[in-house]
Amino acid sequence: MEFADVVLDLVENLNSSLKHYRLVEQIEACSVSISANIAEGKGRESKKEYIRFRYIARGSLYESISILTLFEKRKWISKEVLENLEKLGVEIASMLKGLINAIAKTL
Numbered sequence: 001m002e003f004a005d006v007v008l009d010l011v012e013n014l015n016s017s018l019k020h021y022r023l024v025e026q027i028e029a030c031s032v033s034i035s036a037n038i039a040e041g042k043g044r045e046s047k048k049e050y051i052r053f054r055y056i057a058r059g060s061l062y063e064s065i066s067i068l069t070l071f072e073k074r075k076w077i078s079k080e081v082l083e084n085l086e087k088l089g090v091e092i093a094s095m096l097k098g099l100i101n102a103i104a105k106t107l
Contacts, residue, residue: 003088007031016076027067033060051103058096065089
């Protein structure tokens with residue numbers, strides 16, 4: 001949720017003279033989707049579904065980083081902001097991988 005919170009704060013102050021509403025909506029959706037899919041997977045009945053939702057969360061994470069990279073290329077965010085979010089993204093991806101591996105061992 002921390003990742004989504006940071007991204008939501010970021011887009012509220014986006015440094016773009018144009019309003020790229022679709023891109024803003026997409027980064028909001030995919031960043032929030034990370035923790036939402038983790039939570040949804042937790043509520044599922046089977047371990048296989050639990051794992052599947054972890055993979056979906058990881059996909060949303062990579063989508064978020066991709067859009068943030070585009071924002072940096074367009075100078076809407078600084079390289080430092082992107083690097084900090086990428087660092088947080090690597091931590092989240094590592095945690096997701098650990099969860100997936102731990103659950104998969106019990107199948």
